[in-house]
Amino acid sequence: MSTPVTPSEYDAWMRAHEAALDAGEPGAAAAIRAAREVPATRLAAHNLIERRGLDGAFAQMFGLDCRIAPRDDIFHFFAGHPTSTNPLRDYLADGWRTLAELMQLLEAVDRPLLKLASVLEFASGHGRFTRHLVKAIGPQRVTVSDVVADAVGFARDTFGVQGFVSDPQPEAVPWPRRYELVFVLSLFSHLPRHSWARWLASIWRAVAPGGLLVLSTHGAEAARRAGVVLDDRGFFFAASSESSAIDAQEYGTSFTSEAFVREQVATLAGEAALIHFAPVWFWNHQDAWVLRRA
């Protein structure tokens, strides 16, 4: 059995095993389940089990579409993490956490998630969280956007959401409309200094009047844990991240002081726009910010 490391090998593995299922070969499903336990074939086997609804599929237990894109860098981050001995499940379960953490923030500002008619998940990746958001509020209320076209295509095809491809230049993003909630998880924790405020200004344009922007940053505690010292503006950037799809100079790892973020928000939209700050919130690590547009 070859190891599907390239897209063509992945596809060939899927075709071969799907053919075995179609032919009714004895033990075909069991062989696929066994392949899910082996790192090299884990994702191909998982996706075949999910697509065919074989015994042991996650979808039945999770109540949502559990297919994972082969080029999902976030999944591969889980798969390489020391705390994860079961990365498929841990990746899928992490969305419950994000959902609970997001809902608590929104309830804290008296704007419960279920009352929001339109939600843009920006920098949505390959849909680790999107699948949970869709289950919570339905696909018709959800739009996703990411700079990686493959990620947007996967989310559209798999979860039935609307989606558009973002742009490397913040000023060039083709916002199709404005949204009652724009949720930007772990983008500002990756941006370099030269584009940080530009992205904030661009995304702000996508927030409807009276709508909310929820974003996250690496703040003081994340900087302390990483042993990072912020500069005199309250900023630090390193050109490395878990993404293999985006230039590390444009998407690395950044840390920002509370004062830095407050200043950026005040400059853009006025101090009153910031209605809630929750340090060390998402994943007990990233700071959360809630902005409201007048």
Added chain:
Amino acid sequence: MGLKELLDVTAAGPLPPEQARAALARGQALLAAGDRDGAATALRQAALTRETQLAAHNLIESQGLPGAFAPWMGLDARIDPQDDVFGFFNGHGSWSSPLRDYLADGWRTLSELMLLLERGGKPLAGFDAVLEFASGHGRFTRHLAKALGPGRVTVSDVVPGAVAFSTTHFGVQGFVSAARPAQLHWPRRYGLVFVLSLFTHLPRATWSAWLARLWEAVAPGGVLVFTTHGALAAERAGVTLDAEGFHFHPESESHAIDVAEYGTSYTSRGFVEAELGLLRPAPTRVDFEPAWFWAHQDAWVLQRAEAA
């Protein structure tokens, strides 16, 4: 700081019981000698093997050693060795990391509860006093206490050790429940009473009495949330309901409670609705969501009138 060693022992997987006990003893000795990284590695080995799992895990957590769950989960991650719900996770074939799965499952319950309450127009954040009834050893309590603050949370369970574990570790208030609903007296009433997977276990003889009793614990304007095994769960279990819409068999994951009092029960929607019709005062609103919790148990949300 021993990250490579932690990775290596995790990848190597469980040890034979004898070696696991030796790893646990080695971890305890290294800890006593002040070698935290060495202790973390030995205890992680012991935590991968069932016989020594919780002893090692709880030592890692209480000492805050490398590899502990608490720092990244943001809550107390210790697990009571008497916790039958953890035992359920541990015995489940498809779940290869029961510690993490048990702890992460609380995020699921929290998000499912919050969505349910928002649907009824009563967001979780709005409740000053929440009773988690049949709370067990706090699989979910730790998450609820983090979300609301422990001062707003009270737990109750029929197993005294379970209540003590939650009050000690999560800082919540708690009281021991009773085997029979008639024996139970509420210390106060609560804006939200949350009863996850109790009515999925009750025999016919006590089902109605427990519902009526729990309804009494709901403050005016408050909400009762409870779950049942409904049509989907009955179909999956291959169970046929009786003429009334009820089925019970004396078997459950609990070792602490008599299976005749706490087995596994299934109820039709019609059965539950008939029971709700008997409640006084009548709920002002009832929401029903089939296969809601764990994509398996039906959820019922009852709202109580403001002035009753």
